[in-house]
Amino acid sequence: MALPSMRVGDVGPQVTAVRERLVATGDLPGSAATADTFDTEVERAVRAFQQRRGMLVDGVVGSQTYRALDGARWLLGDRILMHTPGHLMAGDDVGALQERLLGLGYPCGRVDGVFGSSTDAALRDFQRGVGLRPDGLAGPHTLRGLNQLSRAVTGGAPHALREADRVRSAGTNLRGRVVVLDPGHSSLDPGGVAGDLREADITLDLARRVEGRLAAVGVHVVLTRGLTGDPSQLERADLANSLNADLVLSLHCESLQNAPQAHGVATYFYGSPNQGGAWSATGEQLASLVQREIVARTDLLDCRTHPRTWDILRHTVMPAVRVEVGHLSHPGDAARLGDPAFRDTVAEAVVVSVQRVYLGETDDSTTGTLNVADVMARAHQF
Template sequence: MRPGDAGPAVSQVISLLTGLGLLEAPDGVAGPSSYDDRVELAVRAFQQQRGLTVDGRVGPSTFRRLDEARWRLGDRILTHRPGNLVAGDDVYALQSRLLDLGFTVGRLDGYFGTETEAGVREFQRNFGIPPDGTCGPATLKALARLRPLVSGGAPNAMRAEEWIRESGPHLGGKTVVVDVTSGEPILHDLAARIEGRLVAIGVQAYLTTPRWAAHPRDEAERAAFANRAGADLVVSLALDSSDNPDACGVAAYFFGDADPQTWSSAGERLAGLVQREVVARTGAVDLRCHPKTWDLLRRTRMPAVHLDAGYRTHAGDLARLEDPAHRDVLAAAVVVAVQRFYLSPDVDAATGVLDVRELRDSFEQGAGRA
């Protein structure tokens, strides 16, 4: 749906936006009946809040998120459905409440997955409710009676830091999934270079899309592939475009929306490292790191980064991306960022100077002396 459209689907979108308080008509003025400028602005505001691509149009992703946003905790019974996860603002509210009460629910993503089910079971066991993992009337009543002793403190961030420490600095044996968002030869080549460099240092690296594929599968399927592979990290590669031919530069994205509480702290760390290494080694324009809730970032259970490696619509960016030497530098930057993700501050090096092979050799020498 886009500006100028009308019909039942547009009426449904208008109703959802109105229910969210994003679309209001002044006193004495009729609300919109078609996809006019007011609706477009409301859609853009919603997309910005939810970490979606802001284009003012209602495609499948935006419509799905609008539908999720209508649910409030208590509107329905919440349970884990493998293969067809329940999603919505009510799930997010449940996750937030359990997290504030000290229970582990995984990422605050609005999906009722296995970790959220486990958190509900643990809550039920602690409060004398049959631990069936379903958030029904008894569980909702118990949640309503309780008030968190402490809120904030970023418990998920602390758990992520502990997970990184426990993973250790060595990349050998870790699994990284490398994803491409389109079938462009530049991206396939860059993904293959990253894969090759990772394999050379002992990482199990998998591509979500084979080089001969003209089009990748959809994001949800690629996220499911990464989850099945048991990946430790996901690196997704993309090229950006713009109607403005002067738009250029690189940007990195991690899971999260306008509310920092939703941010994946590990994903933010990985995105920051990738962005800084790429900018330092290539001299590209730094468009910074940003939270997004695109399906690949939201549906993966491990830290994930989406890297826009440049603009296909900018002559300078495209010329660099078509140069194999530049793609090799990009690949090196990504692999170094992956290594730095696991390093403690006392071992980490300055941005743009670390050599992964030299670091691996120093680890091996240290192990030999020990």
Template sequence: MAEARSTLARLGLLPGYEPDLSDKYAEEDKFFDESLSHVLKAFQQSRGIVPSGNIDDMTLRELRHASYALGSRVLSYQPNNELVGDDVTQLQNQLQELGFYSHRIDGHFGPGTYEALANFQLNSGLQDDGVCGPETIRALKLLGRRITGGSPHAIREREQVRTAGPKLAGKRVVIDPALGGSHKGHVVQGPYGQIAEEEIIWDLASRIEGRMIAAGMETIKSRPRMDNPSATARADVANAFGADLIISLKCDHYPNEKANGIATFYFGSDTGNSSLTGETLSGYIQREIVARTNLQNCGSHARTWEMLRFTQAPTVEVVLGYLSNPGDVAQLTDPAVRDAMAEAVVVAVKRLYLLDRDDAPTGTYKFSELLRAEQA
């Protein structure tokens, strides 16, 4: 609690509060009050995480990342323990504005950042060791931001979609079920008896995969059904597969039954750039599923969750509904509804690649019509 309050104060988000720069905290610093919760929600919203107002592991992670400013530490590429923080984001932004960095601005000092930094150093007459220390920071400040314009990463994503063409055949998609192994999730009562969250997700994943294969696409699941790898490990699988798109599937729940509806998420936050293709596909999937089911439309949102952040290809996380809500349960446990959701996802992918040639109203493009278009 005290760490969070102190970090928010250093970021200038708690006016009138003077943080103790030592490791000692006063007792009043350890209290969680309404004003702190309000500031915390604003911080969470800006960082692309759920603005709950609570201090969880993800919020602490983002607070620690936000505490770094460019120049507060030496930055270098560490393959097995990549540096993460707002100082890396600032470095990536400056290198991008100068034309050296064209990858996603994600605050991770990976190989792309290392190569861009070394190239900048070489062109600036510095030692091209890929280490961002005082001399490199001075050079960045002296040169300033002389190039402005759209995000090269977004332009590259858009060009990849355009050059891939409208046909789905040959496109590679990773389907990422959020549960596996011994983790079955919530168990609910469906029309044919009890069914676990894991069964709902995997059934939908199989329906999506079947349609994609029928359309000539290459698919892979991010995990074996009897295994439970981390989000990082599943992202590594997707990256190794050379995926064009990743679609992650999960359900949600809430302490009471009022929360309901479907939502989709893509990579993005106020501190970095967003995945343009991920945002576009997220919107398509959201609208198609809402048009074909009775699920409440909870919108499409930018987030920095691990599966969205660590994957190289545009990724959409689909939160199918709340298993704590009777209406959502009735929808998600109905095989016909899951069939409609699977069709919606594949149609949304087709819409992404059609670009300006997409003229069918939302919810009307059928999978049978899609197959005929693929075979034409």
């Protein structure tokens, strides 16, 4: 698509589109999205973006800069990637996929963020190599395979393990960390049900939205279950322990059939006030971050954090929390949970809270203000 170049002084809907994308990349504040003037503030933001991308820094939005800006909104897992000859898919998610394939030894040409025929060939080789159907589709299945294999490659040999430990102790970076996502319930146990909404489906969908975003910043994500299977709480905890995961996030929605008026979000951590002080302080900290970020970004009622001794919290040796995202038994909350945009917002809150665990003392961001673009930017600083 050949676009006329945009520069300082230009006005119009094209400029608004540029502004919106610069807001998405974090180069302009959210309030800047609605104006339609290419002013010096926009020029500064364009330069910052070009600089970060290693592009020619001229403050002008030509077709190359526009393509890069447009692609920056896609995180790996946001959409299914495939080879579409004639109009190639492009974006940061394609670049992340290419990096992943290259890292595993599947040559896909240059990491250029454009899904061409060599990326297609490398993806199919990878799929064949790990026993997936070689359909050339980078969807949730294939991405999970990529994640798990990336983990196996970095975590398999003792030498590589020490490398991973160094990365983990390196501070605020998310890259190389292992996060276990535990979508509540299973194909055999739907959990709460409201009309055609099933808790088991909502939690899996939510987990995949979180997974895509975390994978894009270099976190190794492992899900305790997929579409099939019915692991027990204990098996889920064992999986996290055997992976030596950094964090466990268990995702559920509350259902109180006898109290349909009850609503809101609550987060639980390991603690037993009545049993001699068993308590996970890091779990409590993670719970409070998750809770606060979700409350700040949604209109769910704040039902606060609470200590519990459930298996997924008690048998895991790393910080673990279980979040009950809304009440499926409440019509208002159920409507929210049925909305993919709402689930995206919750996923974003979860990703940011994970980042904040590692930012620790250095984190002076106000709750609800960091977004995934910030997390990406921080991840790429290291």
